[in-house]
Amino acid sequence: MQEDILGKLGPEFEEVWKDVNQRYVFFDEKDAELGKHIVQFMVGIMESLSSLGATAMPSHDVTMNAIGTTSIHGHSGHSTRDGFLAVQSPRKDLSILVIGKAGTGKSSLANAILRKPEFEVAVGMTIKTNTAVKGSVCLGDRNVKVVDTPDITNLSGEISKQDEIRKWIDLTSPSPDVIVLAIRCDSKYTPEDFAMYQELQRLGLKSVLEQKLLVVFTFGDQRQPDFEGDIRRAGSNLHAVMKDAGKRRLIYNDKWTSEKAAFVIELLHMVSSIQTQSRHL
Known part of the structure; x- marks a missing residue:
C-alpha cells in the first residue's frame, strides 16, 4: 500500500x-x-x-x-514492524543498566523496555532480584540489552558488593550506554535512597554515573498534581542526583498500555543524546 x-x-x-x-x-x-x-x-x-x-x-x-x-x-527500503524504535548503526549493541532501591519498580521498568516479562516482578515487599539478570530484544537491526539489578544495599559484605558490581560491568561490557535510576515519584526521596546512590559511587561507578545517568520516576499514576514543584522543592540529595543526570528525567507509569511505546521512544531518544555527549568528553 x-x-x-x-x-x-x-x-x-x-x-x-x-x-x-x-x-x-x-x-x-x-x-x-x-x-x-x-x-x-x-x-x-x-x-x-x-x-x-x-x-x-x-x-x-x-x-x-x-x-x-x-x-x-531508509534508502534500503526495508522497515521493521515490531512497534518500536530502531536505530541502524554499525556501532555496538545498546546496553541499558537499570538500578535503584528495592521496591522502586526496576523490574517492571526493565520489562517495559524489552516489551516482555523477562524479569520477575516483586509483589508487596518481597525482594525478587538478588543478582543482576540480563534480557535482550531486537529493535530493527540493533540488539538492545537490559540489565536488571538488585538493591546493592541489600547485599551483605564488601566482597559480595564488589562481585555484584563486576557482574554488572560484565553484562554491559564494555560499559553501559545509559544507567537508568528508578525513583518512586509517590514518596519523598529519603536518606536511605541517597545512601544507595552514594554506595554505587563508592564502589567505582562515580564517573560513569556522572556521564550516563538518566532518572526515571516510577509509579507515575500516583504522582502529586504539583509534581514539578515537588522536585524543585526537594532536598539537596535529590538535587545532587539530578545534577549528575544533567537534569535528564522521565516519568513511567506501569499501568500505561499504548503509552509504553511512546515512553520507550522517548527513553531511547535520551540515550541517543547521552551517547552524543559522551563522545565529546
Whole structure:
C-alpha cells in the first residue's frame, strides 16, 4: 500500500526523492500523541547529528518505526514492524543498566523496555532480584540489552558488593550506554535512597554515573498534581542526583498500555543524546 502511494507521486517527485536519499515517513494524523513523541525523537536525532558537524555526518540510516501506520524508511527500503524504535548503526549493541532501591519498580521498568516479562516482578515487599539478570530484544537491526539489578544495599559484605558490581560491568561490557535510576515519584526521596546512590559511587561507578545517568520516576499514576514543584522543592540529595543526570528525567507509569511505546521512544531518544555527549568528553 505504501509503495502504491509513492508510485503515484509522479516524476516531479524524483528530485526530492533523490535529495532525501529515499528516506520517508508515513504518519497517521489520528494518533496525535504518538506523533508528538516521534517528532521529538526526530528533532533530537537531527540535533545530535548537527552537533557532530557536517564532516561527521554518518552515512548509515536512521530508522524508526512506531505503532500504527507510522514508519520511517531508509534508502534500503526495508522497515521493521515490531512497534518500536530502531536505530541502524554499525556501532555496538545498546546496553541499558537499570538500578535503584528495592521496591522502586526496576523490574517492571526493565520489562517495559524489552516489551516482555523477562524479569520477575516483586509483589508487596518481597525482594525478587538478588543478582543482576540480563534480557535482550531486537529493535530493527540493533540488539538492545537490559540489565536488571538488585538493591546493592541489600547485599551483605564488601566482597559480595564488589562481585555484584563486576557482574554488572560484565553484562554491559564494555560499559553501559545509559544507567537508568528508578525513583518512586509517590514518596519523598529519603536518606536511605541517597545512601544507595552514594554506595554505587563508592564502589567505582562515580564517573560513569556522572556521564550516563538518566532518572526515571516510577509509579507515575500516583504522582502529586504539583509534581514539578515537588522536585524543585526537594532536598539537596535529590538535587545532587539530578545534577549528575544533567537534569535528564522521565516519568513511567506501569499501568500505561499504548503509552509504553511512546515512553520507550522517548527513553531511547535520551540515550541517543547521552551517547552524543559522551563522545565529546
